[in-house]
Amino acid sequence: MAAPARDALQFPDSDSRPIEDYLPPPFGVQITRLDYFDKPFVTLTFATSLDSQLAIAPGVQTVLSGPRSKAMTHFLRSKYDAILIGVGTAIADNPSLNCRIEGVGGYGGEGLVGQPRPVIIDPSGRWQFTEESKVMRLAKEGKGKAPFIIAGVEPSNTRRAVLENVGGKFLVLKLSGEGIEKAGSTWHVILGALKKRGIQSVMIEGGGFVINDLLGPGPAYSLIDSVVVTIAPTWLGKGGVQVSPDGGQERLPVTRLQDVRWLPLGEDVVLCGRPNVSLR
Numbered sequence: 001m002a003a004p005a006r007d008a009l010q011f012p013d014s015d016s017r018p019i020e021d022y023l024p025p026p027f028g029v030q031i032t033r034l035d036y037f038d039k040p041f042v043t044l045t046f047a048t049s050l051d052s053q054l055a056i057a058p059g060v061q062t063v064l065s066g067p068r069s070k071a072m073t074h075f076l077r078s079k080y081d082a083i084l085i086g087v088g089t090a091i092a093d094n095p096s097l098n099c100r101i102e103g104v105g106g107y108g109g110e111g112l113v114g115q116p117r118p119v120i121i122d123p124s125g126r127w128q129f130t131e132e133s134k135v136m137r138l139a140k141e142g143k144g145k146a147p148f149i150i151a152g153v154e155p156s157n158t159r160r161a162v163l164e165n166v167g168g169k170f171l172v173l174k175l176s177g178e179g180i181e182k183a184g185s186t187w188h189v190i191l192g193a194l195k196k197r198g199i200q201s202v203m204i205e206g207g208g209f210v211i212n213d214l215l216g217p218g219p220a221y222s223l224i225d226s227v228v229v230t231i232a233p234t235w236l237g238k239g240g241v242q243v244s245p246d247g248g249q250e251r252l253p254v255t256r257l258q259d260v261r262w263l264p265l266g267e268d269v270v271l272c273g274r275p276n277v278s279l280r
């Protein structure tokens with residue numbers, strides 16, 4: 001018998017229906033890609049202020065989403081095989097990276113059904129996690145899956161032991177040097193490796209480097225299937241972590257989203273859209 005979900009969140013069908021088209025198939029729209037590359041379905045999702053900032057200062061966790069859009073993020077987490085962040089976010093936020101919607105595994109549901117696999121990109125081993133880091137503790141408690149850490153160098157035996165103790169693993173990939181350009185980008189390497197391990201869908205939550213890199217002028221932009229952005233009614237002011245990819249006038253028609261839907265959720269608004277419509 002599953003434990004009662006005391007701290008679980010609710011997200012009603014009336015709120016989730018307009019978002020479903022932007023989720024991975026079979027729930028969302030089936031996408032036929034002309035530029036065939038075997039990768040998971042990718043949704044870029046994050047919360048920003050009115051001045052396009054993710055956090056009030058580098059390394060500082062900043063609450064932007066209100067209760068309904070926060071529940072929306074957790075609903076999204078239940079629909080993806082994996083949730084991915086960069087190491088800057090792991091260090092700044094000590095995040096849970098689990099799904100706390102009522103009825104998923106660990107929150108009233110069975111096993112770990114509906115829990116995404118946390119994936120942290122940490123090429124040079126900056127994240128000094130311990131068994132008390134939230135994501136590790138939740139994995140131990142059966143409230144989330146154990147993380148995969150994408151590394152660029154072999155980890156120490158100590159780090160490997162802590163991670164493997166909770167059921168996680170290191171994926172050591174070549175993230176620099178020769179071969180990256182041939183692959184397309186580091187994102188091609190990362191997403192290709194996740195697909196090979198059976199991950200069919202990934203929601204990418206941030207932080208600033210990750211989002212700006214994916215939206216920037218490189219080939220990684222073509223890997224994004226949908227975008228779900230929460231916009232909170234607040235300004236954070238200069239000096240924060242900004243979403244503002246490198247670009248230029250000539251890129252504007254390419255980076256404008258299509259199939260756009262705006263959904264008010266409490267005091268926030270959620271923007272859904274698709275880049276790359278021409279790739280389908």
Ligand SMILES: NC(=O)C1=CN([C@@H]2O[C@H](COP(=O)(O)OP(=O)(O)OC[C@H]3O[C@@H](n4cnc5c(N)ncnc54)[C@H](O)[C@@H]3O)[C@@H](O)[C@H]2O)C=CC1
Binds near residue numbers: 087210213
């Ligand atoms: N409002 C929101 O929705 C969110 C806010 N945040 C905020 O963002 C801030 C963290 O952002 P950043 O410092 O920019 O860090 P980040 O989380 O984007 O991590 C950047 C680091 O990850 C590694 N990395 C990421 N992608 C890589 C790739 N393709 N290849 C090789 N290495 C890669 C690199 O070491 C890079 O320096 C924090 O303040 C956090 O609170 C983070 C996520 C969501």
Ligand SMILES: Nc1nc(O)c(N)c(N[C@@H]2O[C@H](COP(=O)(O)O)[C@@H](O)[C@H]2O)n1
Binds near residue numbers: 046063069093097098
């Ligand atoms: N949707 C959303 N709204 C905000 O206001 C945020 N600050 C974030 N941040 C992201 O959520 C992670 C923290 O949440 P959990 O502890 O995992 O529940 C954080 O790491 C960012 O990825 N997101």
